[in-house]
Every structure is written in C-alpha cells, then in structure tokens.
Amino acid sequence: MTDMTPQQQQILLSLDLTISETDILHWLALDTPEQLSDEQLLAVLMVTNACYRAGFPLITDAVYDHQYLAQLQARDPQHAFLLQVEPEVASAKTVALPQKMLSTDKAYSFSEIQKWIERLRKAAADIELSEEDILIRVTPKLDGYAAFDDGQGLYTRGDGVRGQDVSRAFTRGMQVAMKGERGLGPGEIVISKSYFAEKLSEQFENSRNIQAAIIAEKNVEPSVKQAIDDGACVFFPFALLPNWTGHFAAVLTDFDDIIEPIWSSVDVDIDGVILETTHPELKSAMGATRHHHRWQIAFKVNDESAEVEVVSVTPQTSRTGRISPVAELVPTKLSGATISRATVHHYNMVRTNGVGPGAIVQLVRSGLVIPKIEQVLHAVTPQIPEQCPSCDTHLLWEADHLICPNKTDCPAQTENTLVHFFKTLGNNDGFGPKVIAKLLQQGVKHIHSIYALSQDDLLAYGFGEKTTFNLLEQLTVSRSVAVEDWRFLAAFGVSRLGGGNCEKLLQHHTLTELFTLDVATMVTIDGFAEVSAQAIVEGLANIKDEFFKVYNLGFNLALTPKLADGAGGDSILFGKQIVFTGSMTSGSRSDMEKSAKLLGAKIGKSVSSKTTFLVTGEKVGTNKINAAKDKGVTVLTESQYLELVD
Ligand SMILES: [Zn+2]
Incomplete structure (x- = not known):
C-alpha cells in the first residue's frame, strides 16, 4: 500500500x-x-x-x-x-467493468476456422481493406480465472459488464506474469502447472481451487500464499501472451505447425488457442454479438464430453493405502481417443453418487489430460469393498476415503511405494512398475534390498543379461547423480511430505535432524499446523529404519539452503513469535519483520498469549505496552531489540 x-x-x-x-x-x-x-x-x-x-x-x-x-x-x-x-x-x-469482457466463440474443427477466415476476408473487402493487411495473432487460451486489471483494481469478468472487485489478489502479493506492469487490461489469474504438480497437487484437487482461494475474501492458506510469493500464481494479461502473428494465408496452409508450439508455450493450463485479427479497422467493422467478438475465435480440440455407461468399479490400493475407485467404462470415443476407464475422486463419491455397474456418467476430457467423471446422470446402488483388494485387510473410512490400514505388509502399497521412490528421484530409469512387480514376486520388498541386489540375484529372478546390467547401472547412477535432499526425502512417500513441505522443513533442519523433531518444534516452522506436524512426525517414525538403511548407502544429495544460514537455530528469536508496532527509525517495519523471519522468528500481527516479544517503535501508547506485559510478553524498544539480535 x-x-x-x-x-x-x-x-x-x-x-x-x-x-x-x-x-x-x-x-x-x-x-x-x-x-x-x-x-x-x-x-x-x-x-x-x-x-x-x-x-x-x-x-x-x-x-x-x-x-x-x-x-x-x-x-x-x-x-x-x-x-x-x-x-x-x-x-x-459488483462494479462496472472498465471495458466489456465478452466470451469467445469456439471452433472445434479446422473447417470452422476456414469459415471464420472467409468472414474476415469478406469484412475486409467490405471496407476496402487489402488482403495483405489481414494479419492474425495466435495465442494460447488460458484456462484460468478471467479478470480485468485497470491498474487501480482487479475485477472478475462477472456477466461481462459488471464484475466483482478482487483487487485483494494483488494486495496479497500476486504479480503480473512476464514481469509485466499493472493496468494491461483483460487477462487471467493462472498457476504454474509445474509448480502445481510439484508443490500443491497433494493438497488441492486442481488449480481451480487455488484460483478461487487467491481471490476469496477469507484468508489464503499458507501454501497458496507461498505460491503467490514464489511467483507461481500470477495475473497473465492477454497482451503479454506469447504469440504467432502472420498472414491469414499461412494460417490456412500451416495451421497445425502454427498452433502446436503455441499449445505448449506457457507453463499454465490452457484449453485451446485463440485466433484474432489485429487490424483495428477490421475489428471495429466486424464488431461483436452480445456474446463474443466476431474478429476473434477460439480453437479447441480436446474439450468434449460423453455420456458413458459404467461396467464396474474396481478398487485399487495406492501407495498411501487409500483405495482409489477406478470406473471401467463401455469403451467410448472422446476427442480422438478411446476411453475405457476413469478414476472416480474417492469412494465417498462412489457411495453418495451411486457409481456402479449400469450407472451413466458424464465423462469430460479437457486438454490432453485424463478424462474425469464430471457428474453422475443415472445412479445405481454402488458396491463398496470391505477388504483391501491387495491384502484382504478390512478397510476403514477416513473422511472421504476408504483406506487399507495394513501399513507393513500390503503388496499394493509396497509396490507403489517402491515405484514412487524411483520415479520421484527422477535420475534413473528401469525401475518401473513391471520390474518392481517382478522383484516383489521374488520377495524383494524394500528399497534398501533393491540396492543390495547382485548380478546373480537378478539373473536368478529371470532378468536377461542386458537388463540385469542396465538395472545395476541405474542403481549406481541413482546414487551418483546429484539429487536435491528434499526430493530424496519426498521419494519415501510419507503422507503430507511432498516436495514442497520437504523443502520447507529442510530450510530449517538437516535431513537427519528431521527424524528427531517433535510436533511442538515442527509447528514453529511456518506452514505446519498441528495436524500436519502430527502426521509428519508419525510418518517419519514409520520410515525411519528404512530411510537410514537407504540414506547410509551414500547418495549424492544437494542440500537445501538454510534460511538464516549460520544463525537460524542459534538465534534468540528462533521459533519465537514477535510483533512489531509503531514506526521504526532504523529501517522500515517490513524490512525488520523480514530480517526477524530470517532469524527464524514468526511474525505476529497483534499481541496474543503466543507472543514472546513486542518491539515498540515510536508513538506507541502505554495502554498497548501494559496490555502486552499483562499477557506475559517481553516488551522491547527498537534499540533493545537491535542489541538483542546483534
Ligand atoms: Zn492392503
């Protein structure tokens, strides 16, 4: 501000x-x-x-x-x-939008694009514009949250004429994409796809949940705030989109070659490409319907839906013991591919929406992603499994999910854990599901026992000579190629320890230290609430033996830089909550808050019983100071504070 x-x-x-x-x-x-x-x-x-x-x-x-x-x-x-x-x-x-935001007309085939270009040529002829001047700009069609930035505020598209003021997204620190400036007009709030996959996909079903959180009135969750701070959630003005611009004739002859690079030009979800003419006079001559501009069209290839009959619902045990319901479908053609199965979110959806043999569901395939069951059109009595399909253990409900509680001896969980390990390390290949399944049959159930395999073992298990050589080579490679320590830890697949959380913890503690942390210590780290900390401490205890067996094999780990390197753990502020109030003389308050944070302090906004220090600048009333003292808070002047941290 x-x-x-x-x-x-x-x-x-x-x-x-x-x-x-x-x-x-x-x-x-x-x-x-x-x-x-x-x-x-x-x-x-x-x-x-x-x-x-x-x-x-x-x-x-x-x-x-x-x-x-x-x-x-x-x-x-x-x-x-x-x-x-x-x-x-x-x-x-709602507020009146500075400029109308219309929807885009859509084309699903090249022939519709040809027809649109015909209309451009006709309109150009009507205003006696040379065909030479009909240039077309092709950009990715962002699948985010449409909004308008007039430089003062940010507004949702609403009904195209009036939208809601969601300027708070910028107040929260959201940046403009491509280091762009404010005030570039229409665009979309989007999230980096790679960032989402790495750091948010465990917590959120899809990036839409996050877009909603960024503009919502209620406080954003720490992980979303982090994503904003990391520049992963941005406002992308259409004006800054990567584009191909050229003559319409090229669009007609090289359509596929033109749109293909556009399709992959941005690291955010897109659901098509947009074609528009750039000539201002042609644009105004063509005008708009109530719904869309006539000079613009979206080309979408993969956004189709179909009504499909469910043949059966198969339970599959995942790495964490959750049972995923996989719907086997009557094979159906959807945007060029034959779809015969789709994952249902969880068993509670199967139970409450009646997904079972004979149910009719609406299947949607958007972009190149795996199809989703959008809604159930005809419900039937669902079949809810009682035993784990892999180990026969009696299943339990945990919130929306059915889970197999057999943490030690469930073949499916073991197999998926092993596959997850090698896949997450990402520096080797060879240990995919097939090889892992084969090893499991031979009783090789642990990561450390895979690393102990000899040439003789592998040959005896029926692997060919060449495969054996490759597998052993891959095991060596996986240890010698550098891998981030957070990735290494995430590879063990502890619940709530995806890459993002691992990195956060490792900014404060070393890998081996993490196994000694208790819940009380973990919650002092920004972003870890009691419930997660509890689950993480338990999860780490469960993998401790296996972890150290693997860790001691000697991996080439790249260490996560520590916040406040050299000071962190020793600082008197470490893990303490501190509140700054009044105006400071040695620097801006936000700079002081930042440096305190680097020393491991948590910054509070108002004094509570959790506060350790209240640092008072100028013009702070005695009432405030006394109230803090009553709560047992140590009150420091700015200079006392500076002495303390020096
Ligand atoms: Zn099981």
Whole structure:
C-alpha cells in the first residue's frame, strides 16, 4: 500500500486518534481483518470511512464493506459504529467493468476456422481493406480465472459488464506474469502447472481451487500464499501472451505447425488457442454479438464430453493405502481417443453418487489430460469393498476415503511405494512398475534390498543379461547423480511430505535432524499446523529404519539452503513469535519483520498469549505496552531489540 496523500493525512489528524499513518497502512496491508484486534479494526473503519466521506478513499467500497465492516458485524452486530454509520448502497457487490469482457466463440474443427477466415476476408473487402493487411495473432487460451486489471483494481469478468472487485489478489502479493506492469487490461489469474504438480497437487484437487482461494475474501492458506510469493500464481494479461502473428494465408496452409508450439508455450493450463485479427479497422467493422467478438475465435480440440455407461468399479490400493475407485467404462470415443476407464475422486463419491455397474456418467476430457467423471446422470446402488483388494485387510473410512490400514505388509502399497521412490528421484530409469512387480514376486520388498541386489540375484529372478546390467547401472547412477535432499526425502512417500513441505522443513533442519523433531518444534516452522506436524512426525517414525538403511548407502544429495544460514537455530528469536508496532527509525517495519523471519522468528500481527516479544517503535501508547506485559510478553524498544539480535 502506498503512503497516504496529504489530504488523507489531514483527515487522520482531524480524527484525533493516537494512531499513526504507518499503523493504519500496516493494518490495511494484512491479509485479512481477522488479524486485527478489536481496537485496530475500529480504527481502520473510522479512518477509511472518514477518508471515503471526504472524497479521498483509502480502500475500495467493496473491501470496506465485505472485509472490514463485515468483520466488525461478525464480532459485534450491535456495535455503536455500525449503528452510527448509515449503510452504503448495496451496489458494492459488483462494479462496472472498465471495458466489456465478452466470451469467445469456439471452433472445434479446422473447417470452422476456414469459415471464420472467409468472414474476415469478406469484412475486409467490405471496407476496402487489402488482403495483405489481414494479419492474425495466435495465442494460447488460458484456462484460468478471467479478470480485468485497470491498474487501480482487479475485477472478475462477472456477466461481462459488471464484475466483482478482487483487487485483494494483488494486495496479497500476486504479480503480473512476464514481469509485466499493472493496468494491461483483460487477462487471467493462472498457476504454474509445474509448480502445481510439484508443490500443491497433494493438497488441492486442481488449480481451480487455488484460483478461487487467491481471490476469496477469507484468508489464503499458507501454501497458496507461498505460491503467490514464489511467483507461481500470477495475473497473465492477454497482451503479454506469447504469440504467432502472420498472414491469414499461412494460417490456412500451416495451421497445425502454427498452433502446436503455441499449445505448449506457457507453463499454465490452457484449453485451446485463440485466433484474432489485429487490424483495428477490421475489428471495429466486424464488431461483436452480445456474446463474443466476431474478429476473434477460439480453437479447441480436446474439450468434449460423453455420456458413458459404467461396467464396474474396481478398487485399487495406492501407495498411501487409500483405495482409489477406478470406473471401467463401455469403451467410448472422446476427442480422438478411446476411453475405457476413469478414476472416480474417492469412494465417498462412489457411495453418495451411486457409481456402479449400469450407472451413466458424464465423462469430460479437457486438454490432453485424463478424462474425469464430471457428474453422475443415472445412479445405481454402488458396491463398496470391505477388504483391501491387495491384502484382504478390512478397510476403514477416513473422511472421504476408504483406506487399507495394513501399513507393513500390503503388496499394493509396497509396490507403489517402491515405484514412487524411483520415479520421484527422477535420475534413473528401469525401475518401473513391471520390474518392481517382478522383484516383489521374488520377495524383494524394500528399497534398501533393491540396492543390495547382485548380478546373480537378478539373473536368478529371470532378468536377461542386458537388463540385469542396465538395472545395476541405474542403481549406481541413482546414487551418483546429484539429487536435491528434499526430493530424496519426498521419494519415501510419507503422507503430507511432498516436495514442497520437504523443502520447507529442510530450510530449517538437516535431513537427519528431521527424524528427531517433535510436533511442538515442527509447528514453529511456518506452514505446519498441528495436524500436519502430527502426521509428519508419525510418518517419519514409520520410515525411519528404512530411510537410514537407504540414506547410509551414500547418495549424492544437494542440500537445501538454510534460511538464516549460520544463525537460524542459534538465534534468540528462533521459533519465537514477535510483533512489531509503531514506526521504526532504523529501517522500515517490513524490512525488520523480514530480517526477524530470517532469524527464524514468526511474525505476529497483534499481541496474543503466543507472543514472546513486542518491539515498540515510536508513538506507541502505554495502554498497548501494559496490555502486552499483562499477557506475559517481553516488551522491547527498537534499540533493545537491535542489541538483542546483534
Ligand atoms: Zn492392503
């Protein structure tokens, strides 16, 4: 948030509150008003309301209404402030978009593209435009969340005319893609596909859940905030899209060659390509329908759906013991491929939606991804398995999932764990499902026993000479090629220890130290709530023996850089919650917060019983200091604090 204007500063002074401009700006910059104390919230409301009424608004109406006012309403519906301020017109829900955002007409075949180009040529002839001037720009069609950035705010597409103000996505730190500037108009909020696969796919079903979280009013989850900070969730203005631009004749002759590189030109989900003419006069001559611009068309190849009959639902035991329901289908042609099976999300969906033999489901294939069961059109009585298909152990329900609790001796879990290990390491090949299955039949159940295999063993198990040589070679390669330590740990497949979480933990502790951490220590690391920490500590204990057997074989591990290298664990701030308040003299408060974070501190926004230190800058009232002391918080002046961390 930028500084207050002189007018706003004047208004603040006139209110005669003992609050500085820095305080207000700091509070407004928090992720959510939930982080404010009652007094802080009231101060924010008074100041922003006064600025708004004077004609120099600090925040948008929508943010004022839906965040701060709503927060006060939630805390105290009878609060005097609510009664004294007359309600604003309820139009704050949607705002008029700076420019209409239409949908795009769609083509599913090349002949439709040919027809569209014919229309371009005809329109060009009508305005006596030379055919030479009909250039076409081809860009990827982003499959994100459409929005409009006018440089001031960010608005959803809504009905194309009015949308919602979701500027909070930028407030939360979201960047413009390609290091672009604000104010480039229409675009989409998108998430890096590779980042999603690596760091978020365990927690989220698909990237849509995250797009929703970024613009939602409620506070974003730590992993989403991290993705924003890592630059993985961005606003991608259409103007900055990679593109092919050339003459329409080339589009007609080299269509496939032109669109293919476009299809893979960005690391985000796309569901087609967009073709549009770039000539301004031709564009205005062609105009728009209520629904779409006539000078633009989307070419989509793989977004088809079909109604398909389910033959059966087969339970499959995954690495973690979850039972995945796989629907076997009457083979159906869908966007060029014959589909005969699809995964159902979980057994609760099978149970509640009635997916079983004879059920009719709607299957959707979008992009080049595996088809999904979108909805159940005709339900039947589902068959819910009681035993693990692999080890016959009685299954248990855990939230939406059926799980096999046999952690030590379930062949399917073992097989998938071994496959997962080599696949996650990613520096070798050879140990795919077939080889692993064959080894399992011979009683080779552990990663460390795979590494102990000799040439004689493999030959005796029936592998050919060449395969044996290759497999042994791959085992050597997997240990000698450098692999990140977080990837190595993630390869063991502990629940909630995907690559992202492994990396976070390893920024604070070494690989071997992690096995000694207790829950209380783990929750001091940003991003680990009690429940996850509990599961991770248990998971690590379960793999400890196997882990060290493998680790001691000697892998070439690239270590994750430690946050606050050399200081971290020794710093007096490590794992402590610290709150900064008032204006600081030695640097900006946010810089001080950053450096405290690097020393391992957790930054609190207001004092609570969890706070260890309150660092007070200038203009901090004695009430605040006394209240902190009452909570057992150590109150430090800025210089005392600097001495402490020096
Ligand atoms: Zn089992």
